[in-house]
Each structure stands twice: as structure tokens, then as C-alpha cells.
Amino acid sequence: MKVNVKQFALFGILTIVLALVNLWIIESNTILVFTYIVILAIFITIYLKKNKNDIDNRQVNTSDSTAAAHDEVAYAALAQLSAFLTQEIEVIDNELERTRGLVQDAVGGISTSFKSLQHLSTDQQRLIGIIIDNGNSIGDESGSTLASFVKDSSNTLEDFVKVIVSTSKQSLETMAFTDEMVNQFQSIFNLLAQVESLASQTNLLALNAAIEAARAGDAGRGFAVVANEVRALSVSSTELNQDIRNEISSAQEIIAKLRASVEIMASADMTSTLEAKDKVSSMMAHVGKANAQTGKVVDDMAQLVPQIVDTVGIGIRSLQFEDLTYQTLASLKSNIDAVHEISNELNAITEAGSGDLTTHLASFEEKCQKMIKQTKDDNHQRTVSQASMAEGEIDLF
Amino acid sequence: MTIQAITLADNKGLKISISERFDFSLHQQFRDSYLNYNDKGAEFTLDLSNTTYMDSSALGMILLLKDHADKLSGKLVISKPNDAINKILEIAQFHRLMPIEV
Numbered sequence: 001m002k003v004n005v006k007q008f009a010l011f012g013i014l015t016i017v018l019a020l021v022n023l024w025i026i027e028s029n030t031i032l033v034f035t036y037i038v039i040l041a042i043f044i045t046i047y048l049k050k051n052k053n054d055i056d057n058r059q060v061n062t063s064d065s066t067a068a069a070h071d072e073v074a075y076a077a078l079a080q081l082s083a084f085l086t087q088e089i090e091v092i093d094n095e096l097e098r099t100r101g102l103v104q105d106a107v108g109g110i111s112t113s114f115k116s117l118q119h120l121s122t123d124q125q126r127l128i129g130i131i132i133d134n135g136n137s138i139g140d141e142s143g144s145t146l147a148s149f150v151k152d153s154s155n156t157l158e159d160f161v162k163v164i165v166s167t168s169k170q171s172l173e174t175m176a177f178t179d180e181m182v183n184q185f186q187s188i189f190n191l192l193a194q195v196e197s198l199a200s201q202t203n204l205l206a207l208n209a210a211i212e213a214a215r216a217g218d219a220g221r222g223f224a225v226v227a228n229e230v231r232a233l234s235v236s237s238t239e240l241n242q243d244i245r246n247e248i249s250s251a252q253e254i255i256a257k258l259r260a261s262v263e264i265m266a267s268a269d270m271t272s273t274l275e276a277k278d279k280v281s282s283m284m285a286h287v288g289k290a291n292a293q294t295g296k297v298v299d300d301m302a303q304l305v306p307q308i309v310d311t312v313g314i315g316i317r318s319l320q321f322e323d324l325t326y327q328t329l330a331s332l333k334s335n336i337d338a339v340h341e342i343s344n345e346l347n348a349i350t351e352a353g354s355g356d357l358t359t360h361l362a363s364f365e366e367k368c369q370k371m372i373k374q375t376k377d378d379n380h381q382r383t384v385s386q387a388s389m390a391e392g393e394i395d396l397f
Numbered sequence: 398m399t400i401q402a403i404t405l406a407d408n409k410g411l412k413i414s415i416s417e418r419f420d421f422s423l424h425q426q427f428r429d430s431y432l433n434y435n436d437k438g439a440e441f442t443l444d445l446s447n448t449t450y451m452d453s454s455a456l457g458m459i460l461l462l463k464d465h466a467d468k469l470s471g472k473l474v475i476s477k478p479n480d481a482i483n484k485i486l487e488i489a490q491f492h493r494l495m496p497i498e499v
Contacts, residue, residue, distance in 0.1 A: 158488075158490070161488050161489050161490075162489075162490075164453045164456075165453060165456045165457060165460065165489050166457075166460075167453075167457075168453040168454045168456055168457030168458075168460075169456075169457035169460045169461060170457075171454070171457065172424055172428075172454060172457045172458060172461055173461065175424060176428060179425065263421045263454075266421055266424075266453065266454040266457055267420055267421040267452045267453060267454040268452060268453035268454075269452050269453075270451070270452060270453055270456075270485050270488070273488060274481075274484060274485065274488065277484075277488050
């Protein structure tokens with residue numbers, strides 16, 4: 001009876017602890033779970049060994065009937081243990097499968113989103129390039145940029161100023177010639193005055209001649225005719241002089257008009273040109289600044305692209321955890337399989353339900369020791385092969 | 398007098414000063430101020446320190462003075478234009494044609 005109480009207490013503890021194991025598995029702390037399973041296996045083995053010793057001792061001291069009763073109780077306990085293990089293994093198996101599925105789905109989703117992130121970033125870069133190109137052009141067919149347009153405007157303005165200045169210069173030269181011409185007119189007027197004075201003297205002389213001819217009587221009659229003709233000529237000459245004077249006067253009026261129009265041609269107010277030049281200059285400065293800014297933005301963006309690629313790379317490399325998790329799950333699975341094998345072994349003993357329990361337990365103990373060694377080796381190998389995620393490169397999968 | 402022409406002491410040059418407006422109305426006066434100065438290698442100084450306004454005919458007059466100086470193998474220097482006047486001279490790119498002493 002003493003053994004039964006001990007067994008009962010032990011199973012109670014085991015049940016509680018296994019329930020805790022169940023909780024841990026759900027939290028996916030695989031190493032702890034595995035450690036616990038190993039401890040559990042050792043514990044069971046120790047217990048069974050002790051039990052076997054007890055049985056041995058009892059075989060010497062107790063009767064056969066008492067031994068048979070003890071065996072029956074032991075078989076029942078082992079059957080319970082086996083059933084419990086089978087149930088727990090099934091739960092753990094299912095949880096492992098579920099974890100695997102969850103990880104697979106999540107990794108698939110994350111991987112797809114990283115890939116589309118890469119594509120979107122490339123597209124974004126291209127679109128921004130188009131925007132910058134459009135911003136620079138002014139929409140004509142020769143593909144002029146705002147900068148070249150402003151430069152052209154500046155050149156045009158310079159040419160315009162050159163034309164104004166050279167027009168002014170030519171006009172002033174014209175003006176100088178005109179002034180000379182006006183001076184020439186003045187000399188002509190002086191000459192005309194002399195001619196007029198000659199005509200008037202001639203007129204006076206002709207008058208005197210006519211008077212003298214009249215005094216001479218009949219003898220001077222012919223001479224009087226000549227004198228009258230000379231006088232008439234002098235009058236015509238004076239009239240002709242006056243005509244010339246009038247013509248030259250109207251020429252002077254025309255020259256005054258010419259002066260006025262040359263003056264307009266020569267004197268262009270430069271204020272508006274100055275303003276235009278200022279505008280073009282400030283526009284040049286603005287375009288230069290805008291170009292510099294655009295250049296900087298383009299540079300910054302160009303630097304962003306490798307950063308995005310790096311970041312995506314880090315993300316993708318981090319997805320290695322899928323591989324590592326699969327490996328961990330696989331070894332967990334092999335551990336569970338080992339426990340399952342032990343459980344089967346236990347099952348075989350309980351199914352036999354009779355025979356020499358000591359022999360069964362001895363072979364069971366051997367099996368357990370082998371399993372412990374095997375899982376220990378496996379675990380060691382795995383710890384060596386599972387290095388950090390950060391180590392090594394991994395490509396897109 | 399808006400134009401003052403002073404023959405320099407050593408007789409090596411002519412200084413022409415323009416006060417206030419330098420425009421078309423001065424063209425005759427301006428021309429007369431230098432036309433009779435025909436020394437070889439003469440240096441003409443155009444003093445614009447008191448000039449407040451200048452139109453394109455002033456630029457034409459300066460170019461004609463420059464032609465006159467070139468004909469004598471002399472030179473023309475523009476002296477002390479104010480900011481506004483200097484801007485006009487710059488737009489006309491006169492600083493490429495003659496020294497401008499600010």
C-alpha cells in the first residue's frame with residue numbers, strides 16, 4: 001500500500017507539471033519545453049528503476065500473492081501514464097503543426113509585402129523623375145528648360161540694349177550732319193542777301209538810266225527802253241530770290257521736323273529696360289536656386305533608394321527566422337517522436353498486462369537510456385548548427 | 398551750365414562734367430565741348446558724379462566721344478557714376494568698352 005500512495009502522489013505532481021508544460025508549449029518556449037521533457041523522461045526512468053529495486057527487495061521478503069497484487073497496481077499506473085503521455089503528445093503535435101502553419105502564412109505575407117515595397121519604391125522614384133523633368137521644361141518642342149529660356153531672355157535683352165545704343169549713336173551722327181546742313185543753309189541765305197542787294201542796286205541804276213534817257217529826249221528814247229528792261233529784270237531777280245528764300249525756309253521747317261523725330265529715335269528712356277533687366281536677373285537667380293534645390297532633392301532621393309533596398313534586405317534576411325523556426329519545430333517534433341516512442345514502449349508493457357514486470361522494466365530502462373543519449377546528441381548538434389540570424393546572407397525566397 | 402569742359406593743367410586731357418540730366422537736349426553742347434580738342438593721345442574723362450538721369454542718347458553721345466578719342470589714339474574714362482547710372486552703363490555693357498571708375 002505504501003508504494004501505491006507514493007505512486008499516486010508522484011502522478012499528481014506529474015499531471016500538474018505536464019499541464020504547465022502544455023501552457024509553455026502554447027507560449028512556444030521550445031527550449032524550456034524540451035528541457036522539461038528530458039527532465040520528465042529522466043524522472044520517470046529514475047522512478048521506474050527505484051520501483052524495480054523495491055520489487056526486487058520485496059520479492060525476497062514477501063509472498064508471491066503480494067507480489068502479484070503489486071504488479072497489478074504497477075500495470076494500472078503504467079497504463080495511466082501511457083494514456084496521459086499519448087494524449088499530451090497528440091496535443092503537442094497539433095500545436096507544433098499549428099505554429100508551423102502560422103509562421104508559414106506570416107512569412108509568406110511579409111515576404112510579399114517586402115517585394116511589393118521594393119517595386120513601389122522603384123515606381124515612386126521613376127514618377128518623381130518625370131515630375132522633375134516636367135517642372136524644368138517650359139513645354140515647347142525644342143525641350144527648352146526654364147533655365148535656358150531665362151538665359152535666352154537675358155541675351156535678347158542685351159541685344160535689344162545694343163540696338164538701342166547703336167540707334168542712338170547713329171541718330172546723333174545724323175543730327176550732327178543735319179546741324180552742318182543747317183549751317184550751310186545760313187551761308188546760302190547770306191549769299192542770297194548779297195544777290196538781293198545786287199538786284200536792288202541794278203534796279204536803282206536802271207531807274208537812273210531811265211531818268212537820264214528821258215532827259216536826253218528823242219535821242220535817248222531807245223536807251224530808255226533798255227533801261228526799263230534792265231529794271232524789269234532786276235525786279236524778276238528779286239522775286240526769284242524771294243522764291244529761293246521761301247523754298248529754303250520750308251526746307252528748314254522740314255529739317256526741324258527731322259530733328260524732332262531723330263530726337264525721339266535717339267532718346268529712349270532706359271528705365272523700363274532697367275526694370276526688365278532686374279526682373280530677368282532675379283528670375284535667373286530664382287531658376288538657379290530652384291535648380292540647385294531640385295538637384296539636392298534628386299540627390300537625396302537617389303540616396304534613399306539604396307537605403308530602402310538595404311532596409312528591405314534586412315527585412316528579408318530577418319525572414320530567415322522561418323527557416324530557423326522550421327528547424328526548431330522539426331527538432332521539437334523529433335523530441336516528441338522520441339517521447340512517443342517511449343510512450344509506445346510503455347504501452348507495449350501495459351498491453352501485455354502480465355509476465356515478469358522486472359524484465360519488462362529492465363528493457364524499458366535500457367530503451368529510455370538510449371533515447372536520452374540520442375536526444376542529447378541531437379540537441380548538441382542542433383545548438384551547433386543553429387547560429388544567429390544575423391550571420392550569413394540570404395536571398396529572396 | 399549743365400556741361401562743363403575743363404582742360405587739365407598739364408594739357409594732357411579734357412575733363413567733361415555733366416550735371417543732373419544727361420539727355421538729347423545736350424547733344425550739341427556735348428559735341429562742341431570736345432570737337433575742337435584734337436591733341437594726339439588725349440585722355441578724356443567724363444565726370445558723371447553729379448549726373449542723376451541718363452537716357453539712351455547719352456549712351457550714344459558717350460560712344461561718339463569714344464570714337465573721337467579712338468581717332469586721336471587717346472582714351473576715355475568714365476568717372477564716379479552713381480548706382481542708377483552705373484546700372485545703365487552695365488546693361489549697355491560699357492564696362493567692356495571703357496574703364497569706369499566708381
